[in-house]
Amino acid sequence: MIKIAIIGGGNVASHLTKTFHETKEVSLVQVYARNIAQIEHLKHHTSITNSLELLIDADVYILAVSDDAIPEVSSKINGNHLVVHTSGSASLESLQNKGRKGVFYLLQSFSKGKTVNFNEIPFCLEAENKKDLKLLETLAKSIGSKIYHIDSKQRKSLHAAAVFVNNFTNHMYKIGADICKEHQVPFEVLQPLIQETALKIKELTPEAAQTGPAKRNDQETIQNHLKLLNKKQQEIYLLITKSIQNNGEKL
Amino acid sequence: MIKIAIIGGGNVASHLTKTFHETKEVSLVQVYARNIAQIEHLKHHTSITNSLELLIDADVYILAVSDDAIPEVSSKINGNHLVVHTSGSASLESLQNKGRKGVFYLLQSFSKGKTVNFNEIPFCLEAENKKDLKLLETLAKSIGSKIYHIDSKQRKSLHAAAVFVNNFTNHMYKIGADICKEHQVPFEVLQPLIQETALKIKELTPEAAQTGPAKRNDQETIQNHLKLLNKKQQEIYLLITKSIQNNGEKL
Numbered sequence: 001m002i003k004i005a006i007i008g009g010g011n012v013a014s015h016l017t018k019t020f021h022e023t024k025e026v027s028l029v030q031v032y033a034r035n036i037a038q039i040e041h042l043k044h045h046t047s048i049t050n051s052l053e054l055l056i057d058a059d060v061y062i063l064a065v066s067d068d069a070i071p072e073v074s075s076k077i078n079g080n081h082l083v084v085h086t087s088g089s090a091s092l093e094s095l096q097n098k099g100r101k102g103v104f105y106l107l108q109s110f111s112k113g114k115t116v117n118f119n120e121i122p123f124c125l126e127a128e129n130k131k132d133l134k135l136l137e138t139l140a141k142s143i144g145s146k147i148y149h150i151d152s153k154q155r156k157s158l159h160a161a162a163v164f165v166n167n168f169t170n171h172m173y174k175i176g177a178d179i180c181k182e183h184q185v186p187f188e189v190l191q192p193l194i195q196e197t198a199l200k201i202k203e204l205t206p207e208a209a210q211t212g213p214a215k216r217n218d219q220e221t222i223q224n225h226l227k228l229l230n231k232k233q234q235e236i237y238l239l240i241t242k243s244i245q246n247n248g249e250k251l
Numbered sequence: 252m253i254k255i256a257i258i259g260g261g262n263v264a265s266h267l268t269k270t271f272h273e274t275k276e277v278s279l280v281q282v283y284a285r286n287i288a289q290i291e292h293l294k295h296h297t298s299i300t301n302s303l304e305l306l307i308d309a310d311v312y313i314l315a316v317s318d319d320a321i322p323e324v325s326s327k328i329n330g331n332h333l334v335v336h337t338s339g340s341a342s343l344e345s346l347q348n349k350g351r352k353g354v355f356y357l358l359q360s361f362s363k364g365k366t367v368n369f370n371e372i373p374f375c376l377e378a379e380n381k382k383d384l385k386l387l388e389t390l391a392k393s394i395g396s397k398i399y400h401i402d403s404k405q406r407k408s409l410h411a412a413a414v415f416v417n418n419f420t421n422h423m424y425k426i427g428a429d430i431c432k433e434h435q436v437p438f439e440v441l442q443p444l445i446q447e448t449a450l451k452i453k454e455l456t457p458e459a460a461q462t463g464p465a466k467r468n469d470q471e472t473i474q475n476h477l478k479l480l481n482k483k484q485q486e487i488y489l490l491i492t493k494s495i496q497n498n499g500e501k502l
Binding site: 067089107108109111120121122124146148150153154156157158159160161162163164165166167168169170171172173174175176177179180182183184185186189190191192193194195196197198199200201202204205206207209210211212213214215218220221224225228229232235236237239240243244246247 | 318340358359360362371372373375397399401404405407408409410411412413414415416417418419420421422423424425426427428430431433434435436437440441442443444445446447448449450451452453455456457458460461462463464465466469471472475476479480483486487488490491494495497498
């Protein structure tokens with residue numbers, strides 16, 4: 001049985017702790033959080049600590065801490081253990097432990113309190129050697145099913161792509177909500193369209209799914225929309241419209 | 252029983268034809284398409300025509316034609332009938348019939364061949380008087396359940412908002428897919444994140460759902476992402492990042 005320790009008290013750490021605790025194939029031997037109150041509720045189930053000096057022996061240490069904290073926290077983990085971080089943007093080299101290194105990146109947006117279906121989450125794994133990659137794979141398979149080998153360079157590009165499809169998409173929702181609010185239209189009217197837009201991409205490529213005035217170069221509608229928008233919204237509308245049309249030209 | 256005629260041979264027209272044909276509360280008396288081949292398969296179920304001169308009597312004529320075609324097509328419908336268009340961007344006044352006017356706008360993105368659940372689609376209704384609005388409401392309720400009274404000004408703003416949450420969001424997916432392709436990462440890795448981003452907005456406001464490097468002003472990650480992107484992607488990344496941060500400041 002693989003012995004693991006989870007380092008972190010935030011969202012990702014708490015979701016990982018919960019699911020690994022429920023998995024019989026893995027032994028969660030310890031959880032660390034700087035603020036012990038965050039993990040106090042675990043004390044009857046596993047060893048908890050707020051001191052990196054008191055870490056006990058484990059096969060894999062999973063660091064679910066902020067990117068900034070990875071070098072310092074990892075440097076405190078002695079011995080030839082496998083230490084992995086869970087960051088999409090930090091490199092493998094940001095780990096400062098003397099032993100083996102790897103990455104255990106879960107490409108999903110975690111919310112506090114919301115149940116996570118780990119079978120739906122892509123696990124992006126990286127390690128310095130095949131044996132450790134295999135170890136991470138076994139670990140990932142104990143809680144999930146979508147497993148990918150993604151190297152540091154790929155992971156960084158994936159993280160940038162994730163910003164577009166998650167953070168920037170959410171900002172498109174925000175602008176939509178702002179426009180609705182300004183014109184006394186309930187935002188809920190847009191909900192089915194938002195859901196359909198996301199579902200469509202399961203079946204079609206983004207190119208095939210693209211519709212709208214930019215795509216068909218409907219200048220009258222474009223001008224009508226611009227009149228309704230404030231300066232900042234106009235700037236975004238024009239730039240994305242141009243970008244959609246440029247993509248069309250390349251075809 | 253309300254007698255209706257559907258004018259149009261495209262996506263919206265064919266989905267409306269199908270669902271109204273299946274509804275017992277409404278009598279679909281005729282379908283018109285310029286290209287008769289598009290509606291040939293209906294000939295055993297209802298009257299079909301490709302001549303506006305041969306339109307027969309109906310209580311409501313539903314125009315599901317392009318915005319450009321609305322004035323001309325509507326001008327051919329004589330008598331004091333209710334004529335409605337289904338456009339998000341055309342005004343009520345674009346209807347050129349001498350009789351009564353209204354709007355029957357379905358805020359959803361329709362795809363050919365994909366089944367539509369009309370119960371999930373918002374019907375945005377407008378008419379010149381209460382009686383006609385009531386008539387459109389009865390019509391909408393015979394096939395759907397989400398019914399809103401939206402005037403022309405509100406509808407135009409809603410259409411602009413829809414461009415952000417649908418067309419522009421899809422373009423965010425496109426850029427994500429481009430980045431993946433360039434770095435040999437399968438786009439499917441991003442699918443669960445895309446779905447989660449859309450689902451989250453059912454429960455949270457876009458403000459509350461916003462995460463990412465822009466939101467937390469993580470300059471190191473932002474700079475790392477910019478290095479990975481081409482010029483056009485950079486321009487969009489910077490503008491949306493700035494917009495997310497400006498929204499933050501206003502709080």
